[in-house]
Amino acid sequence: MPHSTLAPLTTLRLGGPAGNVLNLTDPDDWFELVRTIDDRQEDVPLTLGHGSNVVASDAGHEGTVAVMGTRGITVRRVDDGTVAATVQAGHPLADLVQWAAAEHLAGVECLAGIPGTTGAAPVQNAGAYGRQVSDSLDHLTVWDWEMGRLRTLPAQACRLRHRHSRFKNHPGRWTILTATFHLTRSPAAPIAYQPLADELGIPLGARPPVAEVAAAVLANRCRRGLLLDLHAPDARQAGSAFLNPPVTAAQAACWSAAGCPVHSDSDGQLRASAGWLLEHIGCRPGCKVATGVRCSDRRTLTLTVHDGATATGFAQALTALSAQVESATGIALQPEPVLVGTWP
Secondary structure (H helix, E strand, O other): OOOOOOHHHOOOOOOOEEEEEEEEEOOOHHHHHHHHHHHHHOOOOEOOOOOOOEOOOOOEEEOOEEEEEOOOOEEEOOOOOOEEEEEOOOHHHHHHEEEEEEEEHEHHHHHHHOOOEEOOOOHHEEEEOEEHHHOEEEEEEEEOOOOEEEEEEEEHHHHHHOOOHHHHHHOOOEEEEEEEEEEEEEOOOOOOHHHHHHHOOOOOOOOOOOOHHHHHHHHHHHHOOOOOOOOOOOOOOEOEEOOEEEOOHHHHHHHHHHHOOOOOOOOEEEOOOHHHHHHHOOOOOOOOOOOOOEOOOOOOOOEEEEEOOOOOHHHHHHHHHHHHHHHHHHOOOOOOOOEEOOOO
16 A cells, blocks of 8 residues: 555654555566656656665655565575575565574574665675674675666675675665575574673684574664664664764774774774764763654664654754764764655
8 A cells, every 4th residue: 555655664754755655565566666667767766675774854755665575585405505595675684584593594693683674684784793794695686777677796796895885885776676695504603793602601603503693692682772673662763873983093092992892893994882972972871862853762872763853853963963973082973874765
């Protein structure tokens, strides 16, 4: 059923009028959508999954909105003993992790609890607890709007880095339709993240069963306020408001001495804790940052919206907080949620 606004299509529940909303549940629906776009000579559609990492404009989106609801996992055994699991773009990432754990297939267990769809995960190379999509992604099937055809993009061609990919550099060029992962019927990958090792009660480098790791990740995320609970008071949120910012060695030494956690990401870049930096400028769980916008009751880095909030106000709050942190520390924060729709 068409939506009159973008708001119901996002976890923030913000956003203005939506144009022609198409809910895609059958993979073949995509080709009908492409024909419709071509016939109407429309621009590339706005494609959404669960809308858990976006801020939809108050002005909305005049064109077609494609809501990716395709589901399904197809398995193929590979000669080297691994399993190639091809997942429809609209399949919830959490369900993929749950399925892999039940099948004792390693590769995505540390992604447990990350909201959103499988097709959205490669866009920002989603990851947590020392693992990310790029560790197990083999290739993507995408629609190339510039070339007007299906393409297969090997993982290497996606240029996956820490919370980044070529899809962020060229928004709208490709729409991800399926993602294929190489999974292994074996214990989990070696645990490389100390809080997860502590949760499991094991040393770093150990390889417990996949299901145990997935369960421990969920338990740890729950305790830290990192699970998206649609029935909780803080349900209207988009996860972490900012990425952990890159810092120089000098900045790392300075702010680490002041108590700020600093770590190296998968690319070897030093990064400071965005949550700590927000608390350094006076933000705390539950504090108000703008009309209808406040920090989550459980986590400073998550901004939640309430009565009176607007998408414009939320975006302005992100800009203001980033400016305050940069003024106080010299470190710039980059918002993690993506702006979609028509913005000034």
